[in-house]
Amino acid sequence: MHYLYSFPIIFSFAGVAVSASNSTVDLSWHAPSYSKLNDLNLVINGTDVFGFVFNSSKTPAGLPYSTYNWCNMPHVRSSEYSKVNSSYKLEYVHVIHRHHKRTPYASNTFPRESYAWDCSDEGLYYHAAPFTGANAYSSAATYWSVFTSPSNPLAPQGFNGTCQFPQLTSGGLDDSRQHGKDVFGVYHSLLGFLPGHYDSKKMQFRVTNNVITSQVASNLIPGMFPSLDGKSVPLLIQPSSVDSLEPGYTCSSASSLFSSYGAGSTNANWTAHLTASSGLVRTLDAISGISSSATDWHKSWDHYFDNLSARLCHAKSLPCNSTTGTCVTQTQANEVFRLGEYEYNYLYRSAGPQTLEYARRSYGIWVAELADHLRAAQNCSSSVIYRHDVAHDGSISRLLALLQIQEMVWPGMGSEVIFELYSKHNEWFVRVLWGGQVLKSSSPALGHEVDMVPLNSILAYFDGLVGRGAALIPGLCNQS
Template sequence: MAAIYQAVLDMISLALSLLSAGVPAVAARDSFYPLLNHTTYISNISLGTYGGIYSAPSTEASPPSREDVYNYCSMPHPRVASYSLPPPVANESVSARLVYLEYLQRHQRRTPYNILPGGENQEYNCDNIHPHLYAAASQADAAAPPAPVYGQAYIDPSNPFLASYVNGTCQYPQLTLGGLLDGYQHGRDLRAVYGDKLRLLPSSPDDPTNQVWLRSSSSALTQGSAGVVLRGIFPDHDGPIPLHQQASGVDTVDRGFPCAARDTLLASIQATPEWNEHLAVTAPLRSKLAAMLGASSSDWQSTFDHFADNFQARLCNGYALPCSVRDAAECVMADQANEVFRAGDWEWNYWWRRNDNATRYIQLVEGLFIAEIVRRLDAVDQGTSALVYSHNFVHDGDIGPVLGALGITSLRWPGMASNVAFEVW
C-alpha cells in the first residue's frame, strides 16, 4: 500500500512540475478533450459540441452516457458496467485489495447562477422539489423538535424588479428535480462499485471501524447534492448524517477564503495576448448576444462564464435557449450556443493548463484543499487513520484546478457531477 500511495504523491508532484512545462502527466480520451491550444477550436463552427451532450430531461434522471462521452449535464461516474480494476490487480500480477477511496465531485445539475440582464423569456418551475431548511439540536429534545420546513420560492406580481428578472418558483441557483434524480443514481452506482463489488464502503456512515468523512462547501447546491447522493450510497441508514463544512469566510473550497494574490494573478492571466486573442475571435458573437439579451456589462463580456452558465442550465433541465424579451423571434441559435460552450472550454483550459502561471494559480486557488487530501492519504499510509472513504461535494472551480494539478492533457469545462476518484490499494 505504501508503494502505491507514494506513487500517487509522486504523480501529484510530477504533474505540478510538468504543468508549467506543458507536458501532459495524465492522459485523457480524445473524445472527451480536444486539443485546446488555439482559438481555432472556438471559431470552427463545424466542431459543433465536439461530441458533447448538453441536454437532459427536466423531471427524469439523465440517461447514462458512455464513459468516453463528455456529458455536461451529467458527467460519467464509476459504474459496475464500465469500472476497470487497476491493470496489475486485473491481470493478477499482484494481490491487492482496495483500502481507501478519496472521491471528489461537483454538485448535480441546477438552475442558473446568472439571470440575463434583460430578463428571461421563460418561467422556471421548481414546485417539484423541496429544499429543506431547518435546524435541530444535536441532542434529542422532545420539547423543541423542529418542523421540517422547506423553501418555497414565489414571485409577487407587484414586485417592481420582476420585469427585468425571471418569473417562476425557483431560486438561482438551486438543485432541480432532474439533478436530484441524477444524484440518487450517482450514489447507487457508487454503492454498487465500491460497496457491493469491491467491499470497501460500510453499510452505515456510523460504522466506527470503517469510518467515512463527508465534506461539502457551504453552498446549498453541494449540500443538497450530498443528501441525495448519500441516500443512494447508504440506502438502509436511518438518521441524520454529519456533512462537514468549513466556515464560509475561510473555506478552502469554492474560493471561500480571501486572497489578494489570487485575484491579482487572475487579472494578469486575463490580460495576456492569448486571452485577448480569444476575445477578438469571439467579439462578433459577444456583440450579438449583448444586443439580443441586454448583456453588455463587463461581467458578461469579459469571459464566457455567464453566457455558458445560463445556456447550460436551460438545456440541462429541459428548457429552450433564450430569446429576447423585446422580440420573441430573436433567439439564441444552436450554433451560437455551441460557440459559447467551445469558448468556455478554451477558457477553462487556459486558466488551469495553458497559461504560463497555471501552476501558481492552482496553488493559490486550490493548494489548501489539495493539502487536505494529501494529509488524509498520508494518515492512511501511516496507519493512523480509520478512514476508508472520503467524499467531497464541491464545485467546478475546485474540480478544474485539481485536474490541472494532475496534469490532464487538456481540460473542458467540468460538467455537472464531474468526479475524481483516488483509490489506494
C-alpha cells in the same frame, strides 16, 4: 504530439525540480497535449461541440459512457470500472466531485427572461433542531416555497417562477442520487470495500458553504445508503473564510496572478478569443438585453455559457427577444460552448506555468489535507476509510491543474476525481480516476498515467508544491 507554447515563465519556482524525500521531484509545469479545445481556429470556425453532450443527463445511445456530458459527467460505475490486480488491497478512497445540474445563478440570467422557470416539483429544506439539553426536540421539516406577491410592484431580475437561482433542480437531485448508487455499486457491491450500512466512524461527507452542495449530498448519501432516507447525517463544513474545498480562503497573490493572465486581463493570449468572437457577443447582447458596458458579461464567456447550458440540460428552449422575435440558435449556442471549453483549457492548463502556480496557491490547502488523509490511512492513525467531498467547477479545475491533466475541459455537472490508496507487501500505491478512468497527466512526477504510482512519489509532489500541512501556502499567498 505536444502543442508549443510561448507563454513566459513568470514564477521561477514553476520551472524547478527540487529535492524531496532524498529524491528529485519534478515540480515544473508540463504542457498539456494539443487538442481541438485549445485550437482557436477550430473553436471560432467549428460547428458542433467536439462531440460533447449539452442537452440531457442521459448520454445518447451509441456513444460510450466516457463521452463528455456537461449535464451529467461520467463517473465510476460497476459496468465500466477497471479492477486492479487482486494482489493489491484497497485501503482508502477519497472522492471529490462537482455538484449536479441546477438552475443558472441569478447573475447569469438576462434582465428579463422570456419564460418562467418552475421548481414546484421539489422542496429546498431549511430547518434546525437542538441535539441536547432540556429543550431538545425534533423540528419541523420546513422548506422554502418561492412566490411573487401581487402587491409587490418589483419584478425579479431574470426568470419568473418558483425557483431560487441557483438551486439543484429535481433532475439534478435525481442525478445526485444515481451518482451515489453508482459509487456504492463499485465500492461496496463490486469491491466489498464499503460496509453495507453507513458507519460514521468509517466515512465522512463534506460540503462547501454554498447550499447547492448540501442539496446534492442530501440525495447522494441515501443513493449510497437507502436506509438513511429521511435520517440525519452530518456534513463536514469549514468556516467560509478558510474553506479549502470551495475554496473560500483569501490568497491575494493567487488572485493577482490570475488577473494578470485570465478573465478580465489585457493579456493578448487571453483577449485573442474575445476579439475573434466579438461579433457573436454583439448578436447575443441584442437578443438578451445585456448592455455592451456590462463588464462581467464580456470579460469571459462564463455568463452566457451558464445561461444557455442550464436551459438545454433541462430541455428548455433557447432564449428569444420578445420585441424583435430573434432567438439564439443552436449554432450560436455551440460556439458559446466551444469558447467556454477553450477558456477553461487556457485558464487551468494551456496558459503556461502560471496555471500550476495559481492552482497550488488557491487550492494548496485542500491538497495538503488530502495528503494528510493518505498518510493517516497508511499509518492506520484514522478509522476513516472513505471521504466524499461535494464541491464546484472551480474546485475540480484547480485540482486538475495541480494534477496537470493532459486534456483540460470545463468540469461539467457531477465531474468526479477519485483517489484510491492501495497496499501490497508493505508498499503503498495511489490510483487517480477522472470520470471513472485513470487520469492522464503531463507530469512525469505523477507517472503520466496516475495508475498505481508509489504513494511516496505522490506525497513528494504534493509536499513539494504546497508544503506538508500546507506550510508554504500562507507565505505564498501573502507575496505581493
